[in-house]
Amino acid sequence: xxxxxxxxxxxxxxxxxxxxxxxxxxxxxxxxxxxxxxxxxxxxxxxxxxxxxxxxxxxxxxxxxxxxxxxxxxxxxxxxxxxxxxxxxxxxxxxxxxxxxxxxxxxxxxxxxxxxxxxxxxxxxxxxxxxxxxxxxxxxxxxxxxxxxxxxxxxxxxxxxxxxxxxxxxxxxxxxxxxxxxxxxxxxxxxxxxxxxxxxxxxxxxxxxxxxxxxxxxxxxxxxxxxxxxxxxxxxxxxxxxxxxxxxxxxxxxxxxxxxxxxxxxxxxxxxxxxxxxxxxxxxxxxxxxxxxxxxxxxxxxxxxxxxxxxxxxxxxxxxxxxxxxxxxxxxxxxxxxxxxxxxxxxxxxxxxxxxxxxxxxxxxxxxxxxxxxxxxxxxxxxxxxxxxx
Amino acid sequence: xxxxxxxxxxxxxxxxxxxxxxxxxxxxxxxxxxxxxxxxxxxxxxxxxxxxxxxxxxxxxxxxxxxxxxxxxxxxxxxxxxxxxxxxxxxxxxxxxxxxxxxxxxxxxxxxxxxxxxxxxxxxxxxxxxxxxxxxxxxxxxxxxxxxxxxxxxxxxxxxxxxxxxxxxxxxxxxxxxxxxxxxxxxxxxxxxxxxxxxxxxxxxxxxxxxxxxxxxxxxxxxxxxx
Numbered sequence: 181x182x183x184x185x186x187x188x189x190x191x192x193x194x195x196x197x198x199x200x201x202x203x204x205x206x207x208x209x210x211x212x213x214x215x216x217x218x219x220x221x222x223x224x225x226x227x228x229x230x231x232x233x234x235x236x237x238x239x240x241x242x243x244x245x246x247x248x249x250x251x252x253x254x255x256x257x258x259x260x261x262x263x264x265x266x267x268x269x270x271x272x273x274x275x276x277x278x279x280x281x282x283x284x285x286x287x288x289x290x291x292x293x294x295x296x297x298x299x300x301x302x303x304x305x306x307x308x309x310x311x312x313x314x315x316x317x318x319x320x321x322x323x324x325x326x327x328x329x330x331x332x333x334x335x336x337x338x339x340x341x342x343x344x345x346x347x348x349x350x351x352x353x354x355x356x357x358x359x360x361x362x363x364x365x366x367x368x369x370x371x372x373x374x375x376x377x378x379x380x381x382x383x384x385x386x387x388x389x390x391x392x393x394x395x396x397x398x399x400x401x402x403x404x405x406x407x408x409x410x411x412x413x414x415x416x417x418x419x420x421x422x423x424x425x426x427x428x429x430x431x432x433x434x435x436x437x438x439x440x441x442x443x444x445x446x447x448x449x450x451x452x453x454x455x456x457x458x459x460x461x462x463x464x465x466x467x468x469x470x471x472x473x474x475x476x477x478x479x480x481x482x483x484x485x486x487x488x489x490x491x492x493x494x495x496x497x498x499x500x501x502x503x504x505x506x507x508x509x510x511x512x513x514x515x516x517x518x519x520x521x522x523x524x525x526x527x528x529x530x531x532x533x534x535x536x537x538x539x540x541x542x543x544x545x546x547x548x549x550x551x552x553x554x555x556x557x558x559x560x561x562x563x564x565x566x567x568x569x570x
Numbered sequence: 571x572x573x574x575x576x577x578x579x580x581x582x583x584x585x586x587x588x589x590x591x592x593x594x595x596x597x598x599x600x601x602x603x604x605x606x607x608x609x610x611x612x613x614x615x616x617x618x619x620x621x622x623x624x625x626x627x628x629x630x631x632x633x634x635x636x637x638x639x640x641x642x643x644x645x646x647x648x649x650x651x652x653x654x655x656x657x658x659x660x661x662x663x664x665x666x667x668x669x670x671x672x673x674x675x676x677x678x679x680x681x682x683x684x685x686x687x688x689x690x691x692x693x694x695x696x697x698x699x700x701x702x703x704x705x706x707x708x709x710x711x712x713x714x715x716x717x718x719x720x721x722x723x724x725x726x727x728x729x730x731x732x733x734x735x736x737x738x739x740x741x742x743x744x745x746x747x748x749x750x751x752x753x754x755x756x757x758x759x760x761x762x763x764x765x766x767x768x769x770x771x772x773x774x775x776x777x778x779x780x781x782x783x784x785x786x787x788x789x790x791x792x793x794x795x796x797x
Contacts, residue, residue, distance in 0.1 A: 181679045181686070182686065185675075185679065186675065186683075189674035190674060467670070468670070468672060471666070471670040472683070474658065475658065475683060476655050476656065476658045476684060477659075477687065478655045479655075562632075563631050563632050
């Protein structure tokens with residue numbers, strides 16, 4: 181036997197209470213991990229954005245379009261090696277098999293050249309260039325629509341009226357985990373030439389993506405692009421792809437901040453649950469601590485017994501929570517979200533750092549939850565402690 | 571073994587006053603006490619007479635409001651709390667009325683508790699625990715938990731815990747108070763054996779006249795003064 185034996189044995193003196201406390205901690209760790217994973221994955225696309233790519237949008241808002249002719253001026257900017265463009269289509273599935281997916285019209289000659297994390301077979305690209313209503317899909321959206329290359333598919337739009345019929349010419353292959361596998365990409369000229377697009381909306385592009393020769397000069401190149409259009413009616417806002425993605429997600433910042441606060445709130449609740457359980461145990465054992473003090477155990481040992489027990493409960497609960505996280509998020513929830521909500525979460529998995537953070541938080545909570553009852557128990561006079569419940 | 575006549579407990583001019591709010595409640599009043607080494611003393615007195623307070627002062631659990639306390643050569647009133655804790659672990663063995671064993675530990679582990687504060691090896695601790703339990707006649711109950719034993723057996727384990735560190739003094743607060751007559755007699759016989767054969771000084775507080783008769787010296791305390 182050693183001094184830790186006593187702390188360990190105390191752990192299951194009140195089995196029901198200890199197990200319920202551990203379950204509460206495990207669930208709190210799971211919820212904490214889910215929230216932190218959502219925040220992490222939401223920002224991951226931006227964090228992993230290409231460093232040598234700029235995004236150029238209308239200065240006023242991403243919802244306003246730029247004149248088509250701007251692409252040539254961007255391409256002519258020193259430092260820009262290649263550029264492409266795309267328009268948001270507001271795509272939706274007429275059969276509502278999927279609540280949201282990214283559909284956009286893109287340039288068949290340059291889009292996949294600039295967006296090289298989406299790999300497309302050269303033969304498929306060639307076919308796309310020869311098929312005005314050709315579309316290249318992500319594998320997940322193709323699976324949802326139950327289509328394969330050569331099949332026809334019809335989608336609708338929130339922006340452009342009518343049914344839009346396309347021929348699937350191929351499937352792009354994502355080369356990074358953060359690439360959305362639910363995108364539906366078709367030719368910009370097919371949209372632009374359509375009668376469904378009214379004249380004022382013709383020859384307009386949603387945003388431009390430009391490759392640059394040196395990522396270190398991105399700010400300077402972005403500045404010179406904006407300078408080109410300074411005296412035009414439609415001014416631009418050029419930025420790194422990371423900044424572009426963050427601005428695109430800007431509307432969700434408040435939600436993410438709320439999530440952030442919620443994760444801290446979870447920790448506080450966790451601490452109160454554990455502190456309450458520890459305080460109850462200490463109250464029940466005050467007399468016992470008096471006996472230990474009487475036979476010579478110094479106050480520091482009493483603190484050690486109480487904090488040790490609190491940390492032990494927190495660690496066991498935390499480990500159960502982390503195991504649940506690995507099983508539930510990485511095994512069930514992640515694959516489900518990747519398949520059904522790939523537009524928001526192309527990849528959803530709790531990174532090891534979040535699990536580590538959850539464990540560190542659990543240990544920290546264990547220390548804090550045990551600290552006050554331990555301090556009070558250690559300060560109690562031995563004679564007062566012996567008198568309790570005696 | 572008998573006492574050698576040296577004074578092991580010497581209290582001089584002890585006063586102890588508790589406070590209820592601002593109201594002082596005097597418990598011990600100018601009390602002097604000499605306890606010879608090797609004696610077995612019983613302290614009796616009505617409830618509220620200050621018996622337990624006196625015992626706590628001798629055992630280094632409480633401090634007098636005034637006066638000097640010398641026990642086993644140490645001046646307790648001049649020691650810090652930390653020094654007192656260490657002193658208690660080396661000098662005093664405690665026997666309580668309600669046994670006060672730790673329910674989640676076995677008999678052997680309960681007895682081993684005070685030894686955890688020493689630098690003894692595991693093997694040496696085990697040896698001492700076995701000796702202490704043999705002295706109290708419970709060597710066959712080492713792995714039993716308190717709930718698996720009778721009250722008398724629990725108190726004998728508590729006595730084994732009190733002697734395992736080979737203390738100079740054993741203080742006992744109503745050691746037979748929670749026991750039936752037969753178990754109480756067994757415990758008193760054991761305490762007599764500790765006093766006579768091992769030379770332990772025993773200072774016992776009791777309400778039980780039968781228990782007090784076993785002691786070699788009987789003292790009476792009333793209203794904070796020894797009669």
